[in-house]
Amino acid sequence: MAVRDRRTPVTRGGRGGRPTLEQVAARAGVGRGTVSRVINGSDQVSEQARTAVERAVAELGYVPNRAARALAAGSADAVALVIPEPETRLFSEPYFSDIVRGVSAELAETDKQLLLTLIRSPRERERLAAYLSADRVDGVLLVSVHEGDPLPEMLAAMGLPAVLNGRRAAGEAVPYVDSDNTGGARAAVEHLIGRGRGAIATITGPADMYVASCRLEGYRQALKAADRAEDPGLVAVGDFTEEGGRRAMQELLERRPALDAVFAASDVMAAGALQVLRAAGRTVPDEVAVVGFEDSPVARHTDPPLTSVRQPTEEMGRAMVRVLLDGIAAKDATRERHVVLPTELVVRASG
Amino acid sequence: MAVRDRRTPVTRGGRGGRPTLEQVAARAGVGRGTVSRVINGSDQVSEQARTAVERAVAELGYVPNRAARALAAGSADAVALVIPEPETRLFSEPYFSDIVRGVSAELAETDKQLLLTLIRSPRERERLAAYLSADRVDGVLLVSVHEGDPLPEMLAAMGLPAVLNGRRAAGEAVPYVDSDNTGGARAAVEHLIGRGRGAIATITGPADMYVASCRLEGYRQALKAADRAEDPGLVAVGDFTEEGGRRAMQELLERRPALDAVFAASDVMAAGALQVLRAAGRTVPDEVAVVGFEDSPVARHTDPPLTSVRQPTEEMGRAMVRVLLDGIAAKDATRERHVVLPTELVVRASG
DNA sequence: ATCACTTCTGGGAGCGCTCCCACTCTACTC
DNA sequence: GAGTAGAGTGGGAGCGCTCCCAGAAGTGAT
Numbered sequence: 001m002a003v004r005d006r007r008t009p010v011t012r013g014g015r016g017g018r019p020t021l022e023q024v025a026a027r028a029g030v031g032r033g034t035v036s037r038v039i040n041g042s043d044q045v046s047e048q049a050r051t052a053v054e055r056a057v058a059e060l061g062y063v064p065n066r067a068a069r070a071l072a073a074g075s076a077d078a079v080a081l082v083i084p085e086p087e088t089r090l091f092s093e094p095y096f097s098d099i100v101r102g103v104s105a106e107l108a109e110t111d112k113q114l115l116l117t118l119i120r121s122p123r124e125r126e127r128l129a130a131y132l133s134a135d136r137v138d139g140v141l142l143v144s145v146h147e148g149d150p151l152p153e154m155l156a157a158m159g160l161p162a163v164l165n166g167r168r169a170a171g172e173a174v175p176y177v178d179s180d181n182t183g184g185a186r187a188a189v190e191h192l193i194g195r196g197r198g199a200i201a202t203i204t205g206p207a208d209m210y211v212a213s214c215r216l217e218g219y220r221q222a223l224k225a226a227d228r229a230e231d232p233g234l235v236a237v238g239d240f241t242e243e244g245g246r247r248a249m250q251e252l253l254e255r256r257p258a259l260d261a262v263f264a265a266s267d268v269m270a271a272g273a274l275q276v277l278r279a280a281g282r283t284v285p286d287e288v289a290v291v292g293f294e295d296s297p298v299a300r301h302t303d304p305p306l307t308s309v310r311q312p313t314e315e316m317g318r319a320m321v322r323v324l325l326d327g328i329a330a331k332d333a334t335r336e337r338h339v340v341l342p343t344e345l346v347v348r349a350s351g
Numbered sequence: 352m353a354v355r356d357r358r359t360p361v362t363r364g365g366r367g368g369r370p371t372l373e374q375v376a377a378r379a380g381v382g383r384g385t386v387s388r389v390i391n392g393s394d395q396v397s398e399q400a401r402t403a404v405e406r407a408v409a410e411l412g413y414v415p416n417r418a419a420r421a422l423a424a425g426s427a428d429a430v431a432l433v434i435p436e437p438e439t440r441l442f443s444e445p446y447f448s449d450i451v452r453g454v455s456a457e458l459a460e461t462d463k464q465l466l467l468t469l470i471r472s473p474r475e476r477e478r479l480a481a482y483l484s485a486d487r488v489d490g491v492l493l494v495s496v497h498e499g500d501p502l503p504e505m506l507a508a509m510g511l512p513a514v515l516n517g518r519r520a521a522g523e524a525v526p527y528v529d530s531d532n533t534g535g536a537r538a539a540v541e542h543l544i545g546r547g548r549g550a551i552a553t554i555t556g557p558a559d560m561y562v563a564s565c566r567l568e569g570y571r572q573a574l575k576a577a578d579r580a581e582d583p584g585l586v587a588v589g590d591f592t593e594e595g596g597r598r599a600m601q602e603l604l605e606r607r608p609a610l611d612a613v614f615a616a617s618d619v620m621a622a623g624a625l626q627v628l629r630a631a632g633r634t635v636p637d638e639v640a641v642v643g644f645e646d647s648p649v650a651r652h653t654d655p656p657l658t659s660v661r662q663p664t665e666e667m668g669r670a671m672v673r674v675l676l677d678g679i680a681a682k683d684a685t686r687e688r689h690v691v692l693p694t695e696l697v698v699r700a701s702g
Numbered sequence: 703a704t705c706a707c708t709t710c711t712g713g714g715a716g717c718g719c720t721c722c723c724a725c726t727c728t729a730c731t732c
Numbered sequence: 733g734a735g736t737a738g739a740g741t742g743g744g745a746g747c748g749c750t751c752c753c754a755g756a757a758g759t760g761a762t
Contacts, residue, residue, distance in 0.1 A: 018484065020748055031712035036750060046710060063481045067421035068748035071717050076418070081467070085452070097448060101436075104469040113487075116432070116467045118455040130414045133369065136464075271652060301622060303654045371718055382742035387720060397740060419718035422747050704762080711756075719747085726741075732734095 019060040028056035039064060066113075078113040079324060080137040082128065082151075084144060085120045094296055095313055099143060099165060102317020110325065112138070129154050139163070139324045147208065161327035163320045163337070169210050175327055175337035177319040181211055184309040184343030185218025186225075188263050188291045191307070191345055193226050197261035197289055201234040203248040203273060205265045212240075215265040215293060234259060238269045245272025253280055260288055261351060267292035267299045267308055274302050274350070289351025304349035312341045370411040379407035390415060417464075429464040430675060431488040433479065433502075435495060436471045445647055446664055450494060450516060453668020461676065463489070480505050490514070490675045498559065512678035514671045514688070520561050526678055526688035528670040532562055535660035535694030536569025537576075539614050539642045542658070542696055544577050548612035548640055552585040554599040554624060556616045563591075566616040566644060585610060589620045596623025604631055611639055612702060618643035618650045618659055625653050625701070640702025655700035663692045 025035045030049050037045045038053040045053075056062070070076050081103060083096065100116075107114050115137060119125050132140060132155070139161040145151060145168060152174045155162040164176040192200050202219045205212025216235070223230050233255045236248035245264060249272065252259060262277075264270035270292030274284060282288045284304060292299055295310035323337045376386045381400050388396045389404040396404075407413070421427050432454060434447065451467075458465050466488060470476050483491060483506070490512040496502060496519060503525045506513040515527040543551050553570045556563025567586070574581050584606045587599035596615060600623065603610060613628075615621035621643030625635060633639045635655060643650055646661035674688045 021750095022748075025712095032749085033712060033751085034710080037711090040750085044710065049710080061481070063484060065422070065748050066487050067418045067427065068717090069750075070418035071416070071422050071719080071747090072749040072751080074717070074750090094445075100467070101469060104467065105471065108469075108471075108475060114467045116451070116455065116465045118452060118459075120456065120459075124459060130412070133414060136417050297649065298652055301649055301652045372720095373718075376742095383719085384721085384742060385740080388741090391720085395740065400740080416718050419747090420720075422717090422749085423719040423721080425720090425747070706761085707759080709756105709758075712754095714753090715751090717748105717750085721745090721747105723744090724742090726739105728739080729737085731736080 018065070019062045021062070021064065024053065024056045024060055024062045027060060028052040076137050077111060078115050078137050079107070079139045079141060079321070079328075080115040080117050080132060081141045081143065082117045082119065084125070084146075084149070084151075085118050095294065095311075096143060098313035099317040099320070102314035102319075103141060103321050104317075105314070106318040106321035110321075112325075125151075129158070132160060133158055139328045141165070141320050141324060147210065161324055163324045163327065165316055165320055167210055172338070175323050177316050177323060177339040177341070179311040179313075179316060179341050180343050181214035182218040182221065184293065184311070184345070185215040185263065185265070186222045187218075187343070187345045188293065188307075188309050189219050189222035190225070191347070192261045192263060192289055192291060192351060193222060193228075195261075195289065195351070197351075199231075199234065199256060199259040200261040200263060201236065201252045201256060201259045203236050203238045203245055203252070203262060203264040203269050205238060205240050205269075207237060209240075212265055219263055231256070238265070238272075240266050240269060242268050242272040245269030246276050247272075249273035249276035253277075261290070262288060263291045263293075265293050267294045267296045267302075267306055270306055270308070270350075271298055271302050274306075285349065285351045291351050295346050299346075299348070302350070306350045307348045308346050310344045310346050312343070316341060369416070370413045372413070372415065375404065375407045375411055375413045378411060379403040427488050428462060429466050429488050430458070430490045430492060430672070430679075431466040431468050431483060432492045432494065433468045433470065435476070435497075435500070435502075436469050446645065446662075447494060449664035450668040450671070453665035453670075454492060454672050455668075456665070457669040457672035461672075463676075476502075480509070483511060484509055490679045492516070492671050492675060498561065512675055514675045514678065516667055516671055518561055523689070526674050528667050528674055528690040528692065530662040530664075530667060530692050531694050532565035533569040533572065535644065535662070535696070536566040536614065536616070537573045538569075538694070538696045539644065539658075539660050540570050540573035541576070542698070543612045543614060543640055543642060543702060544573065544579075546640065546702070548702075550582075550585065550607060550610040551612040551614060552587070552603045552607060552610045554587050554589045554596055554603070554613060554615040554620050556589060556591050556620075558588060560591075563616055570614055582607070589616070589623075591617050591620060593619050593623040596620030597627050598623075600624035600627035604628075612641070613639060614642045614644075616644050618645045618647045618653075618657055621657055621659070621701075622649050622653050625657075636700065636702045642702050646697050650697075650699070653701070657701045658699045659697050661695045661697050663694070666692060 021032055021035050025032045030053060034045060034049050035053050038050050066077060104114055119128060140155055142152060142162055142164045145164055147168045152162055152164065162174060164174055166178050167176050189200060204216045220230055236251045238244035238248040245268060262273055264273055270290055274290060277284055277288055284290055292306045292308040295308040299306035299308040319339050319341065323339060327337060372383055372386050376383045381404060385396060385400050386404050389401050417428060455465055470479060491506055493503060493513055493515045496515055498519045503513055503515060513525060515525055517529050518527050540551060555567045571581060587602045589595035589599040596619065613624055615624055621641055625641055628635055628639055635641055641657065643657045643659040646659040650657035650659040670690050670692065674690060678688060
């Protein structure tokens, strides 16, 4: 007689007695191994056994227990989406929502789960690594990591695959998915040139942000391609906020009153610029054309609606997952996994 | 000789050999049970043992293996945030972002993980229940569930605690956290009345949505409280989209050209109304005052900026988690868990 | 019929925890 | 000094899987 009856033989904690793999095996008249093989799509199973198991699974409504599987297999079947959330409420931006949608969509085709982690304090940041290390996730998607953030390197050291959205700097080593910021900016400015604008100003993001420098680079490329000299007086630095956009526009107006176009490195800054232009009595787009970047909802609600550069945000989310899964599968080789997706200019009334 | 050397004694799959509870026990010179007790904060541990274990944990950098814990304890230490995502890209709305932030913030204090699940097809919807049932989560947060959706009842039948954000209908039985839609609408309309507006129109949401009827009810209450008769001609039905707002405004203008105020049940519809008013040559707020609902970013970027009713969205997220954890803890009693949070009127230039 | 493969298959062992029983101490009480 | 509670503790059993090793069955060549 076995010594086992202090606990009810039925499942203890969880929701009602879900069937186990063992029960499926019994019902199908096969061994556990065979059921496991069928569940995991091994081809080392006879058709007969397969059908028997599949029927049993259906009849019992069997769903594998994730924890048990993770424990036995040593993998988590989950990836984490980590979003550092500094003072600004970055996550509120539709940009992130779109990324999440893409991620979720692509992940739905796997049976991996999506674990959402917002980091809102340095303390949480520290605990994160420990959390992630405890065999809880197979990989990490990092959104909006800033230059100098040690997280990617920490993950790499732990051997945890990771993917960034956006490069932290030129020559980013960690796998990433980015949009073609330079090309997008260039297209925007070329559009302005094509419309006959002569004095095209730009409001950039902070100089130490790589996106910002890419977009500025695009602006320069377009000017150069059109054989125009670049006038430093037409470049003002913003900080990706509306207020920053206002200040920068003010500055530009003072320095170069004759400007007839502005390319802002973000829609929000463009919105700020629009306000200043109006206050200064300049009509948009007649006297000054304005183009933004991102094609956020804001762009549709400014007056006039903003011409802007659209990023394939959702697709970026999807691509991130593909790159990550790739990295998880190839566990060893740190093969170059860099994806840059094209942007698209959306022309509206502002320029 | 034991029969165990076909597999390396070291951990197999996962990232490098993380220490196990057993190793911590050995190092601290205690049994597994004691370590477990310390980790889980039991008070049945002597100070001496506790310190020894704590030191060992620190020295080894021990982090409990989640899968093992879940398997042994029969609980998942995770909750799912389920977001049905119909045609409209609901998730992009800042509203959801804010909910997520609240949820995440509140959850960070527990050691539960947040699992994000977007449902974008009926097929995914069907698979969801099976997924959730496999002991994968301890509870479910449901965002934006529509009337007639069987999900909450399915979860209840499975014994899985769930919390809704927003009621599906009056007398909602499932635990929920909602904002005071009626009160918010009432405050908005009272504000309009207080500013001396005489013919106050309203653009409502779809009649079959409970939120919509609540906001309409608030409109009515305010009129009644001011002893004003309600004019059906001043009520137009929208659908929470910008286009719907435009149509409704058009309709109102045709029916009641003399109206001098509009309360729209959402900012987006208010934005649409604003466009129509401008096209019709009406100045806002001089000739017509406009108030929206939600205080979304759109409200800050319309021209003029929109007076709107702010919901404590992030706090709603937090409250949802609290209610859910409560439900998980009290596994049996389906005690009334209904929370309604107050709103706040944010006055801007539009009315 | 025999041997060597190849394909399938059952089931033991073990993943790292939590639970809980049995047991050892201490500190009181009478 | 025996008797009775606790308070603390160790460790066996088991959670539901995956892995992998032996074998059983089937196939073809000799």
